Amino acid sequence: MGAGKVSIRHVHKAYGAFKALDGISLDIQPGEFLTLLGPSGSGKTTLLNIIAGFERPDSGSLMVDEVEFITRPPHKRDLGMVFQNYALFPHMDVFDNVAYPLKLRGIDRASIRSRVMGALETVHMDKLAARRIGELSGGQRQRVALARAIVFEPRILLMDEPLSALDKNLREHMQMELKRLHNRLGMTTVYVTHDQQEALTMSDRIAVLDRGKVIQLDTPQNIYDHPNCKFVAGFMGETRFLPVERRDSGYHLDSRSLRLASEPLHRGANGWLIVRPERLRWAGNAQRDNRISGKVMDIVYRGDSHLVSISLAGDHEISIRHTGSEGKELPVPGQDLELWLTPEASVVVGDAIQ
Template sequence: MRKLDADRNAGSISIEGLTRRFGAVHAVDGVSLDIRAGEFLALLGPSGSGKTTILMSIAGFEYPDEGRILLGGEDITWLPPNRRNLGMVFQRYTLFPHMSVLENIAFPLKMRGLGRAEREERARAALRTVRLDQLGERRPAQLSGGQQQRVAIARAIVYRPRVLLMDEPLSALDKNLREEMQIEIKHLQREIGITVVFVTHDQTEALTMADRVAVLDHGRLQQLGAPRELYEAPQTEFVAGFIGETNFWSGSAAAAAAPGEAVGVRLEGSGVMPALAVSRVAAGDRVRLALRPERLRILPGAAEGVPALVTEAIYAGNATTLMLEAAGGQVLRLRIPAGAGLPEAVAGEAVTLGWQAADARAFGVAP
């Protein structure tokens, strides 16, 4: 029974209080994360957010100053990288240039002492998995970037590790190929049921591929959640700004509110508008309001709302983006999806803006 449990959790990773300092800089600052077996988790953040350092600590190429890392319940914090049995795909393809494609893929098997015949058979099977059956005899340099990265994936999964680590594996590819590979990697992950930890700075990539996304900034975990959660209910101002497009508008709370409660916000240069308090606020506290461009509405006629002037209307086929200037010089973007029959506006027109309270998230500002 215990054995069964151990097998089921073999691909789970627990990061506990991970801290890594480079001089005075905290590259990773007390990050704790539980990654479930078979989950696709993206580590998302701008450069310098600590996402790569976390991945390298799991891989064993970095050792933390504090905290520990468990793989399937076993402490691997100080284990050398070659004894962790993890698959790893690097940003640049890092195939061994002096070996053929098949030799590259068979290399991990060779290091594990498998016989020649079994190595060849399993390497060919892995090559089939990434749909490059015909290219086994080639040298890496004779392949395109996308093919090379597929070979790197085959090499990382050939010995059936429980966990696959990917360090911005698609950033060297052009846009179309990148999107194709995103779907392909996602399929592959479901097919072989492997845990994937995927580092990226591209939010679209993270939202498209991952079951859950860990958003990092300045070495701290900002929010961990499903893509929809991050977009619909960002917990910090950073996440609201980093995931998707957001208008920020400063103001002050008209009344006290607990997290998740409705609160009126007195906007700078404008009236009081409804919002949702993300953190606890007292009356008069300074807040920042986050508004998605596609959740802003132009209100008909003389409805009550925020008056604004359309400075530009940008037509892009599937949507029209309006650039607006509200009272007090506040600049806003508003997106009107095409074909939904929503009221539109032209440049120079004065309009009234409104939104649902749930679509305006008010973040308390530290004084």
């Protein structure tokens, strides 16, 4: 068994006039957890299906451990797969569902029992081995599907939005369990989601896709803190944008010069200042920080905080969180407000990659 290194080069896939994948190239390192993140129609599931062998690209190369996989059928790729709907067999119990890939490979009965129970123990389902699939909750079915995918120790694990059917609390719990399981098994994992918080929580790296192209490939922190264009910035978190203009040697927001901690990747005449609720401050240093003035529009209670929406000149709007620990009273609608961004939190991006 190889280490699970994946090399994708110049992969194209079209359905009629629609370009699902438009020349994608990327490398996935052995043992890495890589998330394919993007909106519907961005190409992430098509790319996962090409890795799995369910789709054949129009052109390009897919190498796994230096071996070309484009023409290799799915059952000979040594890949584990967890589908969005889990694809479990309802007429089988938990044990037989997990044992199925081992039986296909002709593994002896004693080894099957040992490996199935080991996989079920890994996902905390060993006590329910005799349970029928119809008797399980959504979270339990997800664990069975995961056990079936890892029981034959594949070199690569592929997951297509496996948590999307779960409720919020269970989904967040399973995110952490999957992350711990990956750290323990060290299996190369390719994960598809449209949920940016899920991608940030679980990934070693994230590939942000749009219209069949990889827009940015980087660590979760760099994707969030240093997006390379407006699309990536807008896809990550609660993001608003304020237009800025490049004059002389720097960028200006309205009439004020922006103080930036690092030179933007963007080099165009105009750009966008990224404004996120958690990066705004209620107080700042006028000699060091960037000031944004506006008027309170409305206030929404979020349980752990209030989200305060502020209207700015030019028909723009931003938001800031008020948690009660700021040492500043909650404002009221109609109140004039001054907010602050540190130079480190002030990031400028362009409409497209430079």
